[in-house]
Amino acid sequence: MAQRILALEFVGDLVRAAVAERSWNSFILAGVYEKVRADDETDLSGALARLVAEAGQPDIVISALPADSVAKRLLELPFKDGRRLHQVVPFALEEHLPFPVDNGTVAFTRVGRDGDHTLVMAAMVRKTDLQHHLDLLQKAGLDPKIVTLAPLALAAMFTRAQNGAKPMAHLVVEGDESSTSVVLVDLGGTPRAMRSMTGGLMTSDGSVVSQDAAAPILNSVRQTLLAHGEEMDQTEVILAGAAAACPQVRGLLSDSLAMPVRDGGRFDYTGIFEGSVPDTGKYSSCVAMLLGELPSKPLDLINFRQGEFLFRGRVSGDLSPFYTSGILAAALLGVILFHFALGVYANLHRLSQLNAQIAAVAGPVLGQTDPANARAQLKTDIAKMNHRLTLIGGNLTHSPLDTLAAVSQALPPRFPVEMADVQIDSNGLRVTGQADSFTTVAQAKEALGKSGYFGSIEVAHAKAGSDPSKVDFRMDANFKGATPANPRDDADQ
Incomplete structure (x- = not known):
C-alpha cells in the first residue's frame, strides 16, 4: 500500500506543498499545491486545512521553519561518534551565537567527514517559535514527523540532480517577495556557507525590486562567493523558489555576479522521481524535502523534533x-x-x-x-533358475543319480522287472513298468523298502497287461520324511 508524503512550507500569507506517493519500489511526485490566507483569517491554519482537503490526508508530514528564524553554523568536530556529537554539538554551536541555547532546540546533520573529523551543519530555533509552528499544524490535524530547514534540503537536491553535467560546486539562491536564502555547496556536495535574509528580489506582482532594496541581498550573495573564491570559476548559480520563474530577477542576479544563472525549476528530476515531473519552480523547496523519505538512500534532513518536541505519533502505513x-x-x-x-x-x-x-x-x-x-x-x-533346476532335478533334496543308484542296489541283478517310465521329484520316486508276475511286483516293493532310502512305498496299480505273460504296474516310493503321495493318484488305478 502506497504512503502519501506531504511536504509543507509557509511563505508570508501562502502555504505551499508537494505530495509524493511512496511504495516499496517507487517514488512518484503526485502534485504541488498552494493556498492563500483569506482576508478574514488570523493565521495560515485555514489555508492549510483547505490545502489538506485538496491534496488528501497524508500518512507522513514534513514541514519547514522560516529560514530567517533559525540560527545555523557549519562546525568541524574532531570525532565521529554519533552519541558524542549529540552531546557536544549544542555547546559547540553556543560558542558561535550571541545568546545561550537553553531556550532553544538544537538539531544537526552530518554533511562531510575528513578522517576522524566530522563536518556538521548545526541549527538552533527558539522553543517558542517551534511550538508556534507545531500548534499551527495541529489546528489542521497535522503532526509533522520532521520539522526541517528547507534551503539545506534544496541544495542537496540540486547536488543529486546533476542533469547529465559534470559535478560542480553551486550556489543556490532561493527567494520570493519576503525572504531570500543562500547556500554554497562545494564540488563534493558539502555545504560551505548558508545565509538567510529578510526581503526578496521580487515583488508580489513578479516585478524586480528597486536597486536600493536589492543591493543588500546582492552584496550578501557576492560576499558568499568571494569567501570561497578558489572555487568561483567552477561554481554555477541556481535560482529557485518563486523568483526562479521571473526572468528579470535571473537577469538582475546574473548581471550583479557576472555569471550565468540557471532556473532551478527546470531541472530534470527523473533520476529521483518516477514518471513525469513538471516544472517545480516555486515549489522546489517542498519537493526537496520529500527526498527525506526516499525508499532508498533518503536525504538526511535536519530535524528539530528533538527532546521535548520529539515526534511520538504513529505514521500511517509504517511497518x-x-x-x-x-x-x-x-x-x-x-x-x-x-x-x-x-x-x-x-x-x-x-x-x-x-x-x-x-x-x-x-x-x-x-x-x-x-x-x-x-x-x-x-x-x-x-525363480527362473529354480524352475530350470527343477526341470533337471538339480534343486531336489535327493539327487536323481543317488535315487537311481539306491534302486539299482536294492533290486537283485537280472531282476525280472522292466521300467518304462521313472519320475523323480522332491517327494520321491514314481515307477511305471512291467513284471513277469504279481509276485515279482511284491518282491520289488519289499526290496525297495529294505534299502532304507525310502519311507512309504505303495503299489498304485498292478494288472495283467496286453501280453498275458506280463503284469503292468505303477509303484510310488516316497523319500524318508517326505509327504506321502497324493491320494488322488489312486484314481489312476
Whole structure:
C-alpha cells in the first residue's frame, strides 16, 4: 500500500506543498499545491486545512521553519561518534551565537567527514517559535514527523540532480517577495556557507525590486562567493523558489555576479522521481524535502523534533514497529529451511550410498541395472533358475543319480522287472513298468523298502497287461520324511 508524503512550507500569507506517493519500489511526485490566507483569517491554519482537503490526508508530514528564524553554523568536530556529537554539538554551536541555547532546540546533520573529523551543519530555533509552528499544524490535524530547514534540503537536491553535467560546486539562491536564502555547496556536495535574509528580489506582482532594496541581498550573495573564491570559476548559480520563474530577477542576479544563472525549476528530476515531473519552480523547496523519505538512500534532513518536541505519533502505513518481529520470523524461517535442506541432503547422500552398495552386490549377477529394481529382478531371476533346476532335478533334496543308484542296489541283478517310465521329484520316486508276475511286483516293493532310502512305498496299480505273460504296474516310493503321495493318484488305478 502506497504512503502519501506531504511536504509543507509557509511563505508570508501562502502555504505551499508537494505530495509524493511512496511504495516499496517507487517514488512518484503526485502534485504541488498552494493556498492563500483569506482576508478574514488570523493565521495560515485555514489555508492549510483547505490545502489538506485538496491534496488528501497524508500518512507522513514534513514541514519547514522560516529560514530567517533559525540560527545555523557549519562546525568541524574532531570525532565521529554519533552519541558524542549529540552531546557536544549544542555547546559547540553556543560558542558561535550571541545568546545561550537553553531556550532553544538544537538539531544537526552530518554533511562531510575528513578522517576522524566530522563536518556538521548545526541549527538552533527558539522553543517558542517551534511550538508556534507545531500548534499551527495541529489546528489542521497535522503532526509533522520532521520539522526541517528547507534551503539545506534544496541544495542537496540540486547536488543529486546533476542533469547529465559534470559535478560542480553551486550556489543556490532561493527567494520570493519576503525572504531570500543562500547556500554554497562545494564540488563534493558539502555545504560551505548558508545565509538567510529578510526581503526578496521580487515583488508580489513578479516585478524586480528597486536597486536600493536589492543591493543588500546582492552584496550578501557576492560576499558568499568571494569567501570561497578558489572555487568561483567552477561554481554555477541556481535560482529557485518563486523568483526562479521571473526572468528579470535571473537577469538582475546574473548581471550583479557576472555569471550565468540557471532556473532551478527546470531541472530534470527523473533520476529521483518516477514518471513525469513538471516544472517545480516555486515549489522546489517542498519537493526537496520529500527526498527525506526516499525508499532508498533518503536525504538526511535536519530535524528539530528533538527532546521535548520529539515526534511520538504513529505514521500511517509504517511497518517499522513490526521490523523486529519480521526479522525474527525471517530468521526462524531461514533456520527451518536450512534444517529441512540439510535433512534432504543427508537422505539423498544415504540413498546414494545404498544404491552404490546394491550396485556392487547385484552387479556381478545382474550387470548394469537400476538399484531401485534390483530386488524384483533378483527374485525373478532366482525363480527362473529354480524352475530350470527343477526341470533337471538339480534343486531336489535327493539327487536323481543317488535315487537311481539306491534302486539299482536294492533290486537283485537280472531282476525280472522292466521300467518304462521313472519320475523323480522332491517327494520321491514314481515307477511305471512291467513284471513277469504279481509276485515279482511284491518282491520289488519289499526290496525297495529294505534299502532304507525310502519311507512309504505303495503299489498304485498292478494288472495283467496286453501280453498275458506280463503284469503292468505303477509303484510310488516316497523319500524318508517326505509327504506321502497324493491320494488322488489312486484314481489312476
